[in-house]
Amino acid sequence: MKNKECVAMLLAGGQGTRLKSLTKKIAKPAVYFGGKYRIIDFPLSNCTNSGIDTVGVLTQYEPLILNDYIGIGASWDLDRKFGGVSVLPPFMQAEGGGWYTGTANAIYRNLQFLNQYDPEHVLILSGDHIYKMDYNAMLDYHKESGADCTISVIEVPWEEASRFGIMNTDDNGRITEFDEKPKEPKSNLASMGVYIFRWDVLKQYLIDDAENENSSNDFGKDIIPSLLGDYRKLMAYTFEGYWKDVGTVNSLWEANMDLLKKEPELNLNDQSWRIYSKNPNQPPQYIAPSAKVKNALINEGCRIKGEIDNSVIFYGVHVDENSVVKDSVIMPDVKIGKNVTINRAIISKGSVIEDGAVIGDASPESEITLVAEEGSVLASSYATNS
Amino acid sequence: MKNKECVAMLLAGGQGTRLKSLTKKIAKPAVYFGGKYRIIDFPLSNCTNSGIDTVGVLTQYEPLILNDYIGIGASWDLDRKFGGVSVLPPFMQAEGGGWYTGTANAIYRNLQFLNQYDPEHVLILSGDHIYKMDYNAMLDYHKESGADCTISVIEVPWEEASRFGIMNTDDNGRITEFDEKPKEPKSNLASMGVYIFRWDVLKQYLIDDAENENSSNDFGKDIIPSLLGDYRKLMAYTFEGYWKDVGTVNSLWEANMDLLKKEPELNLNDQSWRIYSKNPNQPPQYIAPSAKVKNALINEGCRIKGEIDNSVIFYGVHVDENSVVKDSVIMPDVKIGKNVTINRAIISKGSVIEDGAVIGDASPESEITLVAEEGSVLASSYATNS
Amino acid sequence: MDRIAGIINLDHEQDLLDELTYFRCGAAVPFGGRYRMIDFAISNMANSRIESVAVFARRKYRSLMDHLEQGKAWDLDRKRGGLFILPPDWNDPTDISRGDLQHFHNNIDFVNRALADYILVSGSQNICNIDFQEVLSEHKNSGADVSVIYTKVDELYPEFNLAHKLDVDGNGRVTSIHNDHNNKNVYMDMYLISKDLLSELIEQCIAHGGSHFFLDGIKSRLEDLHVHAYEYKGAHALINSVESYYRNSSKLLEADEHDSLFKEDAPIFTKVKNEAPAKYLPTSNVSNTLVANGCVIEGEVEDSILFRGVKVGEGAVIRNSIIMQRCEIEPNAVLENVILDKDCRISEGRTLIGAPEKPFVLPKRKSM
């Protein structure tokens, strides 16, 4: 078979501790989003829609759910004979093995995987962001500019720039400097953590990096600075559109709420750029005569008898009579009894909320309440900011 | 979905050092056999043919080739939505992780995988043997006898019994004792390393075993003796048919030669019990006017211009004019030049044998010569027993 | 476990759903918000661990091919077994078989080679959720040659006039099969038979110039064959007319009916579309309605079924209606007692009102 022009490597090893109990049992890329999806659906669907049919998913921490979720990749049309999606956990070699020590190390340890496709370019992705992006357009830009490495960047508000990795560029878009969380940013172009490398260049840098005992084996801290230090050609590719790091409970909640706008920036109904996900095979949702539903995203398998206002409801959720769900995200298979009130909360998968329970704090400045996975909330308890 | 009656767990972690350079880069279950297959094709095809559609493959050592070979399991019809084949390498957990310490530990560490299918029985297999077996018949026997564990056994010649794990049974086939390599065997029923456990029983023993610091976490050394010690019901299921451990270069060679008989014990052409394998998509083999082929198994993609006698030839092998291959196994994509003589040898995948080379020792008592993977043998070298 | 193979025999199903079956066979008609009629028969087979399914198709089966793919949605895209759509074969010109016996005859290899001891033959018009393994165990206990499946209906709806009825004796044996309009034992067009007997009966029927396996091979031979009646007791609908389609669709809005058809441990599978969750805007008002994914609702919907990707504009009102995939209802349109086939568009302010006993039906891709 012919070689692959571009192979994607998706770093899905992060634990995402700021997501609290949401990532107790699952890796961050497996966290639920948008009534139907998991975070990793976005980069995987972007790959498929961009015509990139070979993706290595580098897992480390609790890969079982991710493994099981990705399965053979059929959901994203990545069940290909040559290529497709491969889950790549750390493995043992004749010379011994061990866990991945950093993002660059994870790729280095899979040189053999990449070599079998002999790609011209390698696309490095992370599994932490919600966005729709045509990687093929970025690849075209990368090829045309003849760069050794192209980094996609997004304009962030100047006042927030010091929270990001900032790329300083010349007039042609060539990166001259990389400032990790600069106190006094010289640019507002933040790295999205999406890189395209010429594979021959990256390979050499990975090998050198592995031999360097002082390296932390990280793309942002080691590989990119090395390339810049050697005056390699690094280009910034400016992305325009919705891009959100959902690394905290609040930002995850916000990103869900963003979808409820009449014309959300992130359009999930775009037939030309579908977001694929694993299908739970549930019957259509049933909206009972007693229900009131306004401003909501509701998935299949739900039975709604209560009131839903400004909320995102995943599949298999039951909301019984006289219950009110407001400004909240209800994850799959949650059962909500009668006379329950839920405000500004995220209810994790499989939770059972008993009759009369009151959850969350309605005041707009309050923190978002999180009910942990398969939790049970009794009427007597007043769960808030748990 | 309904639960699974029986889930198979295939222990494919072994390095198989006695196979020398054949397992330098690949795990033993990935070793080639029979002109077309890898060892692991046999247990996987047995599962499919027995109607067992959920198989966990426990890998550890160099899993990449095995991973890549198994892929989504489509070759064995195991690309199922619920179930199918899952490759299970050791992974990191919130409480830390590490490599599998023994066969029982490998299963213990995948309790979560098994729990999701909630099986009634678990079939434990190894990836080291060549045989065709109806696991479903064994499962029926196991269920009818009401055993906690059923172990499949095969009669071996008495004089060889001391090389095996021997099961001593009462008149009803109940196992009373397990002797690992006994000096004075009381029975000639050798364990085939194929176990069926009631899952509720096995689960408890695995949990107890994991807490026992003195255990080596091995089925044969720890779990089976524990069950026997507790007077659990262990039954022996007698298997009749071809069964061969191909753990050494000589036994691998012998097993290949066994296929060349007119009516081999292991019939690969049985349409009702097909052995599935990954298909390399090669054109039909071409037998040239100059060729002489006798007593041979030859796969697609071969071009034979020389003489083949009593040999097994994998796919993509070229044998040029005036070369003679006798009593040998030629693995995939080997290119053999002109005027080459090969006797009693195994030539590993991708080797190039140059014009005029002489390999192996024709005397019937000699050891089998092994040419290592992607080796190149020059005319001047006389490779034997390497 | 004994193995069963399945045949879905569409050969003698007539396409009586008016506009809905102009361009597709009845088995391919959308039903229940996201399914096609045939999904129920196939899902029942898949859930009963049937691994080989043949679909005997004769007419208008192209949208069926699109829908079924290679059985993917049912995990039936297999090497061993799997799902096969079998249109009539251009085979032996000396073939004397006729009617559905031609299908049975042409496809005798499917029967003979199936990794199964029993064959379950079903049509597509009886919607239910049934475990054929249970049918098999009753069949074996009864010692019968053939088991036919029936249900006792409460009310004699007109659609049952087209179905066969059974007389069953105290031992569960079928004593006669007829069309008595007042008999409530409705035959569900499903039977279980051993592979060998099926094969034998097919040959006999052909030799005797038969053209309809059930009539010639089973119904007319109740005396020499032991035919057992298996009673199915769950939710059931027979759909062979627009009226029965419409009434039974509405019945899905009842919780009991819904839950006994869509079970968690025996789900109804269908081809996967990747639609986003349904979106309700602030002006929406939805009540007693089934809504599939991909819908965007700004208007009012009551006592209705919306299939995938339906858009309902602000101020639009939909009542007692079935709106199929990707229809667009523009603002302020009013629909009552209406069935819209796929891809219809109702323009702003337009009103369409059918009768409760005879809904107004629009064919595919109409704009009004």
Add this chain to the structure above:
Amino acid sequence: MDRIAGIINLDHEQDLLDELTYFRCGAAVPFGGRYRMIDFAISNMANSRIESVAVFARRKYRSLMDHLEQGKAWDLDRKRGGLFILPPDWNDPTDISRGDLQHFHNNIDFVNRALADYILVSGSQNICNIDFQEVLSEHKNSGADVSVIYTKVDELYPEFNLAHKLDVDGNGRVTSIHNDHNNKNVYMDMYLISKDLLSELIEQCIAHGGSHFFLDGIKSRLEDLHVHAYEYKGAHALINSVESYYRNSSKLLEADEHDSLFKEDAPIFTKVKNEAPAKYLPTSNVSNTLVANGCVIEGEVEDSILFRGVKVGEGAVIRNSIIMQRCEIEPNAVLENVILDKDCRISEGRTLIGAPEKPFVLPKRKSM
């Protein structure tokens, strides 16, 4: 990279292979020891990174459905794109399109929705190994509206009489298309066209009452369209008769022909069977022969092609013959210049000898 979608148009291919096409269309005829004719067209498309392929089928396509499955063997069983077999649709009764234009018209959605800028249309009778991405880049450089693919043949075999021929000017532009039997520029029944122009030309052809897209939309419009000729230079065979089938099968025994058709970096894919390697017993004697897996050979075989699973008994002799899947040649039978279709059995000692210029052909499942 520009994307191409593929159409395999079998609509006007006649089934002229006598016994071999009694029960199947020409595209489904076995060829080359393990392939079917259509495998070459589909593999060429798959190897050229074409991800959507429609097969326009009209007659005897059932064995094609069995063979192609959902495009599995070509990695074309996809959600986006994939392989579709499109029999004629029962669509709009007011449809006035005829011939293959009915197919183009019924399936205009395939053209319009394909994730592609260009469409490559091919038949199944021209066996070759061609990279359509190369055709596309030459097409774009030439600035042409349509590129038609041809090859210069050395010898004027009779099968070329049924093919169109091209006159090409110095710039590679086609100046006329005709049937001159002495012209060696044989049109390979393949053309590349932009999606938009194809869609436009289809409409125009239908409006003008056309019935054959190539003749009405391209051949007769060489003056207003810029039609470029792409010359293919690799191994080629046109198979539209038993004689051309037989002669070109034998040509596969020549190493050059074989190697330029079966390339490592552009393999010909086909449905996977799980046959064991071919087995040669001590009494076998095989020479200048292609042998597929699953064969068991005890006799003598020379200058022949054995498909999968053929058994050759001791003392049997096969010369200059093509023996298809699962045939059994019993001991001491003699076959010379014979083509056996699948599942034939030649009983012990029987002799069948055809002529080198007209082989003796046995249809499927014959026992003699």
